[in-house]
Amino acid sequence: MIHRDIWGALRGPLLALLAGLIAACAAAPPISQPSPSPAIRTLASASATASLTAPAAPSPTLTPAPSPTIQAFQACSPLLGIASQDLPGIISNPYNPPPLGSDDPHQGVDLVQVQNGIALSGLPVQAVLPGRVALVVSDRFPYGNALLVETPLDALPAAWLDALHLPAVPATPEKRTALTCPTPAAPATMSFEKRSLYLLYAHLLEAPAVTIGDRIECGQVIGAIGSSGNALNPHLHLEVRLGPAGVRFPGMAHYDTSASSEEMAAYCQWRVSGAFLTIDPLLLFQVKP
Secondary structure, eight states: OHHHHHHHHHHHHHHHHHHHHHHHHHHSOOOOOOOOOHHHHHHHHHHHHHHHSOOOOOOOOOOOOOOOOOOOOOOOOSBTTOOGGGGGGGEEEOOBOOOTTOOOSBSSEEEOEEETTEEEOOOEEEOSSOEEEEEEEEEETTTEEEEEEEEEGGGSOHHHHHHHTOOOSOOOOSSOOOSOOOOOSSOOOOOTTSEEEEEEEEEESSOOSOOTTOEEOTTOEEEEBBOOSSOSSSBEEEEEEEEETTOOOSOOOOSSTTOOHHHHHHHHHHHTSSSSEEEOGGGGGTOOO
């Protein structure tokens, strides 16, 4: 009975103590982790963003731009649509220069367009070299409708000219011509200190629509194949000569009773005087400087 009395005496205080402990545990605030500092939050955010972004491409390596290629100088084909390398295949009368002072047999080349065995007219004629008009001939014998274009040597690349192997000038004719060669009323003033190439385009379909002194560009259409003048069929007579720079001819004709003394004198000066030396026209398209 003594033990029961002791328990009875202690039970009250013990229950009260236990109830206090339970209440204290229930009222205690939860334990929380400390918030990261702003700097830590920034680093964490940047790290997360970087992990979601594709890696940046490496910076491109800068390479210097290539230097522009300087095109080698080339003479233009005298006929539209026909390449220069194909010209030998359409020659109807080749270059066959006579001795200096003679007018025969052939001082240029004749180029012809043939279809079904028939020589055609109308194919556009182009300037072979740039230059200026030195003569315009309108239906005069023997060249018919013709154009003469001067190209000064100092306007052409030196390497191209060196490869052309131009002859020395002036030259003394080896034989006297049988042509009637009157002295012009106003002889042209010629100086051989500067020289030029002169290209004659003859037997054109129509008279050239240019005047003396006009600028002509390489590849410019200057007429069309015809049969004017002393031509049995349509063709282009291309004649190339080396002579003194700056010469201008007011007209040119011969072998015709209607030719004036001035026209005949100009023809003789051009053809047989030795001041203008002939050059094979095909050489202009074969030069490889």
